[in-house]
Amino acid sequence: MQPPEITATTEQAVTRVAAFFEQLSLADIAAIGQLYAPDARFKDPFNEVQGVPAIRAIFAHMFEALEQPRFVVTGRVVQGQQCFLTWDFWFAFKNFHRGVPQTVRGASHLVLNDQGLVALHRDYWDAAEELYEKLPMVGALMRWLRRRAAR
Template identity: 60%
Template sequence: MKPSVLSPPDAMARAVAFFEHLEPAHLAALDLIYAPNATFKDPFNEVQGLRAIGGVFEHMFATLDAPHFVVTGRVLQGRACFLTWDFCFRMRRFRRGQDQVIRGASQLVFDEQGRITLHRDYWDAAEELYEKLPLLRPLMRWLKRQARS
């Protein structure tokens, strides 16, 4: 039986809904969102395949409190999509109980079934994360000053 074809606008809407409502129980249905050999890349990971992509999300849920995405913008061209988002969470080890936000963007490419074949996240790890960590904050500020001079 041939898999159903999902239009790019519908694929984008499904991806946005998936990310905005993501919770650990949804990882069992990752094959509805991602193609079997999909590639995922962000500042910390570069993985391929459903199991590895699921591992990235599992790690997110295991190490952060209340992680969730809020999609703030979307652009679609053919089967390629670009989303801007806020990733909201609370750290478990530092600044406990304080809400944190990382602002970033994702490039997604869909196959004919509307599954993601490429997922690449773009965000500034130095500004959005390292500068918030107590041990790295002074070093990051010093590096910024050095880069400006």
């Protein structure tokens, strides 16, 4: 069986989405509806929402809670109307470790509809390693649990 053909439209849509997230600013959040289908679904370790307004709210909250959040897309695989992006997410916390650069490494599975809009966006990243271990108090517990589980 042959894999689905990758169309120029799919490649263009993936390039557009990757560029959008790499250049994302608070002002750009209003334009999310140009990339996502009206009933698009989004899921990450903390959220599961449907619809452009709910997706906008997640990214708006990101800018409220973090200093200088930015994505760097490090790789991508496109097959048919699906894409898998790997990325580094750079930021600093506003409430603790102020100004200390942090990085979360993860991946996004995107499914595009026939119009080249994102219908499904699912983020995969290890919340325990990438986030909880960096938090005061919780971090010490998470590192202890990791050591115990490794035995």
